[in-house]
Amino acid sequence: MSKPQEPVPNSLEVLDPAGESLQVPSVLPLLPVRDIIIFPGVTVPLTVGRLKSIAALERTGTNGFMLVVTQRNASTEEPSVDDLFEVGTLVKVLRIVDARHEGKQALVVGIARVELGEIVSQSPELSAQFTPMESVLDDIDIQAIWQRVIGLAKRVVDLRDDYPDEWKAFIVGIPGPGMLADLLASNLTLPPEEGIELLREPRDSERLKSVEQYLEREVTIAETQKTLRDQADAGGLDKKRRERMLRSRMREIQEEIGESDAGMREVDELHEKLEAAELPEDAYEQAERELKRLSALPQHAPDRHLIRTYLEWITDLPWSIETEDNLDLHHAREILDADHHGLDQIKDRILEFLAVRKLAPDSHAPILCFVGPPGVGKTSLGRSIARSMGRKFARASLGGVRDEAEIRGHRRTYVGAMPGRIIQSLKRAGSRNPIFLLDEIDKLGSDFRGDPSSALLEVLDPEQNHQFSDHYIECAFDLSGVLFIATANTLSTIPPALLDRMEVIELSGYTEAEKIEIGRTHLIPRQLEAHGLTSEHIELDDAALQKVVAQYTREAGVRNLERFVASLMRKSARRIATDGPETRVHIDTAFVSESLGAPPHLPEMAERTRIPGVAVGLAVTSHGGDILFIEAASMPGGKGVRLRLTGQLGDVMRESAEAALSWVRSHAGELGLDPEAFSSGEIHLHVPAGAVPKDGPSAGIALVTAIVSALSNRRARSMVAMTGEISLRGRVLPVGGIKGKLFAASRAGIETVVMPRRNEKDLREVPEEVQDSLEIHLVDTIEEALAVTFETGEVPIAH
Numbered sequence: 001m002s003k004p005q006e007p008v009p010n011s012l013e014v015l016d017p018a019g020e021s022l023q024v025p026s027v028l029p030l031l032p033v034r035d036i037i038i039f040p041g042v043t044v045p046l047t048v049g050r051l052k053s054i055a056a057l058e059r060t061g062t063n064g065f066m067l068v069v070t071q072r073n074a075s076t077e078e079p080s081v082d083d084l085f086e087v088g089t090l091v092k093v094l095r096i097v098d099a100r101h102e103g104k105q106a107l108v109v110g111i112a113r114v115e116l117g118e119i120v121s122q123s124p125e126l127s128a129q130f131t132p133m134e135s136v137l138d139d140i141d142i143q144a145i146w147q148r149v150i151g152l153a154k155r156v157v158d159l160r161d162d163y164p165d166e167w168k169a170f171i172v173g174i175p176g177p178g179m180l181a182d183l184l185a186s187n188l189t190l191p192p193e194e195g196i197e198l199l200r201e202p203r204d205s206e207r208l209k210s211v212e213q214y215l216e217r218e219v220t221i222a223e224t225q226k227t228l229r230d231q232a233d234a235g236g237l238d239k240k241r242r243e244r245m246l247r248s249r250m251r252e253i254q255e256e257i258g259e260s261d262a263g264m265r266e267v268d269e270l271h272e273k274l275e276a277a278e279l280p281e282d283a284y285e286q287a288e289r290e291l292k293r294l295s296a297l298p299q300h301a302p303d304r305h306l307i308r309t310y311l312e313w314i315t316d317l318p319w320s321i322e323t324e325d326n327l328d329l330h331h332a333r334e335i336l337d338a339d340h341h342g343l344d345q346i347k348d349r350i351l352e353f354l355a356v357r358k359l360a361p362d363s364h365a366p367i368l369c370f371v372g373p374p375g376v377g378k379t380s381l382g383r384s385i386a387r388s389m390g391r392k393f394a395r396a397s398l399g400g401v402r403d404e405a406e407i408r409g410h411r412r413t414y415v416g417a418m419p420g421r422i423i424q425s426l427k428r429a430g431s432r433n434p435i436f437l438l439d440e441i442d443k444l445g446s447d448f449r450g451d452p453s454s455a456l457l458e459v460l461d462p463e464q465n466h467q468f469s470d471h472y473i474e475c476a477f478d479l480s481g482v483l484f485i486a487t488a489n490t491l492s493t494i495p496p497a498l499l500d501r502m503e504v505i506e507l508s509g510y511t512e513a514e515k516i517e518i519g520r521t522h523l524i525p526r527q528l529e530a531h532g533l534t535s536e537h538i539e540l541d542d543a544a545l546q547k548v549v550a551q552y553t554r555e556a557g558v559r560n561l562e563r564f565v566a567s568l569m570r571k572s573a574r575r576i577a578t579d580g581p582e583t584r585v586h587i588d589t590a591f592v593s594e595s596l597g598a599p600p601h602l603p604e605m606a607e608r609t610r611i612p613g614v615a616v617g618l619a620v621t622s623h624g625g626d627i628l629f630i631e632a633a634s635m636p637g638g639k640g641v642r643l644r645l646t647g648q649l650g651d652v653m654r655e656s657a658e659a660a661l662s663w664v665r666s667h668a669g670e671l672g673l674d675p676e677a678f679s680s681g682e683i684h685l686h687v688p689a690g691a692v693p694k695d696g697p698s699a700g701i702a703l704v705t706a707i708v709s710a711l712s713n714r715r716a717r718s719m720v721a722m723t724g725e726i727s728l729r730g731r732v733l734p735v736g737g738i739k740g741k742l743f744a745a746s747r748a749g750i751e752t753v754v755m756p757r758r759n760e761k762d763l764r765e766v767p768e769e770v771q772d773s774l775e776i777h778l779v780d781t782i783e784e785a786l787a788v789t790f791e792t793g794e795v796p797i798a799h
Contacts, residue, residue, distance in 0.1 A: 014090060014112050014132045017041035017179055022111070024090065029056035029066045030119075030126040034074040037195035038089040039182035040110040049103035050077070055125035057106055060093050067091075067130055068108065069116055070192055081119050081128075085192075087200045090114050090130065110182075113199060135178055136202045145208050146177050152215035153184060159222035178204035181211045188214050266308065267295045273315035280319065283475040287314045310412065313419060313473065318426060322433040322481060326390035327358040339384035340377055341518045345765070346370065346505055350385055353483075364462040365433075365483040369441070369499075371491055372507030373624030373740075375557020378487040379439055385485070386435035394425040398452070399440035407455035409472035419472040422459060422479070433481035441498075442488035453495050460484055460501040489623070508739040509556025509624045511746060511769055515549045516542070523562045531569040538572055540587040547589050551599035554747055556624025556740070564596060571595040610718065613710035615789065617702030618723040618745060618753070619694070620737030625744030627721055629688055630702045632710035636681040647687030650695025657685050659728055660703035663782060664711070667730070671786075673711050683707065698735035700726030701754060704782055705789045716789050721745050722754040730782045738762035746770045754779055754788050 011023045017040045031046075031053055038044050046068075048057050060066040069088030076083050091108040099105045117129030153171050157163040174180040185198050185207070201207045274287050294307045326332065329351050336347045349368065356363050370378040379395070386393035401407075401421075410417035418424070425436065444453045458464045465479035486502055488494060510518065524545075528534060548568075553560040572585040585591075593599075617628040643661050645654055664671065665678050685703065687694055701722040709716045723741055725733040734756045743766075745753050757778040763771065779785045 016111050024065050027120050027127055027129055029059045030128045031056050031066055031068050032071050032079045032084055033068055034071055037070055037199055038068050038091060038110045039186045040112055041179050041182055042186040043109045046106045052125050054103055057104055059125055062093055062096055064093050085196050086116055088114055088116055133202055142177050142205045149208055149212050152219060156218050159226055177208050181207040184211050270311050277315045278320040286475050316427055318430055318432045321431055323391050323431050325357055327354055329354055332388040335388040336384055340381060342514050367460050367484045367502050369486040369502035369504045370507055371488045371504055373509055373556035375559035376507045376509055382435055382437035382485050392429040392431040392434035394429040394434045395437040395439060396421040396425050397439045399443040401452050402445035404452050404455045407452050409470040411471045417472055419470050423470045436482045436484050438486040441486040442490055442493045453498050456498055509743045512549055513769055515558055515561055516545055518558055519545050519561055523565050527566050527569045531573045537576055538585055544587050544589050544592045547592050552596055568595055612713050612715050613706060615702040615705035615716050616721040617699040618721050618741035620740045625740030627744055627748050630706045631686045632706035633684045634710050642682045644682055644684040648693050652697055653695050656697045656700050657703050660700060660707055663728060664707045671708055677711050697725040698723045700724055701785045719751040720789050721750045724756040726782055732756045732779050734758040739765050742766050742770050746773050754785050
């Protein structure tokens with residue numbers, strides 16, 4: 001060791017790694033670095049690009065001294081003193097090279113450990129005070145540790161191909177234990193926190209012990225890699241087993257020694273999930289390619305999270321997971337009956353499917369379409385079917401969907417790309433053979449982004465859907481095991497090609513008796529539970545429930561009925577909460593009137609048809625069957641008869657009105673009408689509820705009846721409703737929606753219905769209860785219809 005130099009003002013005495021005393025200014029330029037830790041005695045190249053760092057380097061100059069301190073977070077661009085570790089290294093700048101557009105490069109050598117002091121200057125460069133850290137000599141025998149470390153270092157050199165053999169002689173020749181620990185630590189891949197702990201430790205023996213542990217870890221990893229490499233070279237393992245063993249052993253080693261690469265751990269986890277997913281061959285090859293891309297990317301590469309998300313989708317899909325069908329037909333029938341009242345046609349169809357599945361397990365699943373008004377139980381029926389079969393349930397709401405990518409998914413070239421609703425729902429269901437409900441399929445739209453209904457053609461075709469291709473997944477997924485059930489309120493908006501792929505089952509609604517039974521067995525118990533009540537609190541009369549059904553709800557389904565029942569429960573809950581828990585509320589007709597107010601639906605048939613010129617027609621809307629009042633008026637004046645139509649009528653209904661007038665005019669004599677009525681004046685036809693669009697040919701008989709009634713000044717029968725298309729030759733032609741229309745007539749209190757004889761076959765679908773409540777007349781001609789719609793003898797008709 002040389003003699004100490006004479007003190008220099010504003011300087012500190014520092015010992016270099018060789019023990020030489022140096023006089024160093026007490027305030028030095030400060031250079032923050034990102035992921036580098038410089039140990040004393042180690043020469044390190046640095047790339048400097050930040051403006052303050054370049055200024056600090058220029059201020060120091062060649063052969064000058066500066067402080068190098070590591071940042072806590074490598075991503076911080078303008079670090080403050082709080083962003084730096086409290087210990088660093090005093091370095092000497094050996095060389096500075098201009099790197100043109102990339103800033104400057106410098107070669108520095110570590111001199112001593114230092115503790116960072118107060119920041120003296122922030123601009124144009126950082127400068128700070130520091131305190132040298134002196135090494136502490138131990139009393140313990142360090143020779144044994146020293147020799148073990150040398151032996152481990154030489155073993156690492158032997159096992160690693162990237163370390164030259166000359167290093168072994170170099171390691172043996174290092175004069176001191178502290179310098180040996182620092183030089184070895186600088187060549188180990190250590191996390192910044194562990195490197196800082198080594199830099200902070202002043203005792204040579206402790207640093208040497210830490211380095212010994214790190215070297216043992218390196219030896220274990222190197223030996224494992226060599227063993228696996230030797231096995232692979234000897235041909236003892238196939239490729240997949242070798243890769244699996246390599247990943248498993250490496251992961252075990254990393255977990256044991258407390259070090260793991262987050263990126264490689266992520267790749268290993270994805271590979272394990274890929275193996276467990278049992279993918280088809282083409283999907284597995286696609287995923288393998290993406291996994292190799294992922295493993296080759298740096299940890300912070302922008303594409304890394306996109307590939308990872310894609311692989312997570314691939315591995316999470318139920319490629320081979322499916323539930324076993326419960327083929328017990330009696331059990332399935334019990335569940336269907338317990339969940340839904342009536343709906344025998346649908347229940348029979350599901351039981352038929354189960355029977356076929358039992359006899360032919362590989363048969364294609366049917367694609368059903370439940371069509372009916374809101375509130376009849378289409379969606380809940382899908383859940384019930386899934387429960388009865390023991391399958392998972394998936395649902396995708398298609399109302400308002402206008403983009404084809406919602407069905408097929410987005411291509412991965414787009415930002416925010418993701419699979420379509422089919423694949424998303426299957427992932428949530430966790431099964432490749434769920435009951436899949438396509439809700440509101442009649443409300444699909446289309447625009448410049450494509451036609452979703454066209455994308456559904458592949459999904460709903462049993463000959464194609466075993467190779468369904470989602471744009472995001474980019475490999476075929478088998479949908480042949482899925483039981484698709486679509487729901488719709490109307491068939492008119494479903495494209496013919498899509499409708500052709502589905503088996504349509506109509507749900508026309510419930511009769512009054514069915515609603516009462518549903519209310520008693522399903523709605524009331526559900527609302528009691530929802531409002532914290534029990535049957536001990538509430539006593540609801542059958543008469544009260546019947547009044548709610550008859551006077552407060554006139555719909556095909558039971559949604560409004562449940563709302564009114566809920567309202568009664570709220571009124572009851574309030575009374576119980578006010579009067580005490582022992583209170584028992586009796587809900588009778590008086591309580592219903594008091595709680596719900598005036599009934600919105602009162603009998604009005606006789607009142608509205610007591611004057612001439614009014615006829616009652618039957619129609620079907622997306623909300624179910626309904627009655628239409630058709631009003632006609634004759635006004636004199638002008639030249640020639642004119643027909644005026646109001647009530648927001650569609651083209652088909654307008655043409656039906658013109659045909660009705662032509663038939664009446666051509667048969668005026670037979671009907672006992674004054675021919676002069678057709679020589680001048682105006683006939684006005686109006687259908688009330690003008691805000692609601694109306695169309696279709698089925699009001700033909702009603703239009704004829706209204707015109708004849710107005711021109712003859714004779715009333716039509718008040719409790720008669722009619723439906724049927726007419727021809728100019730007086731024929732009554734068949735129409736659709738007979739079941740829904742008869743349900744509507746029954747709800748409205750109609751006594752007699754006139755309908756085409758050719759619709760007699762449709763009566764088989766109408767419950768006997770509805771048919772028994774109506775007097776149904778089947779007619780072939782308009783004359784036969786008029787004989788029913790007017791009182792006997794009111795309209796003279798020649799035969």
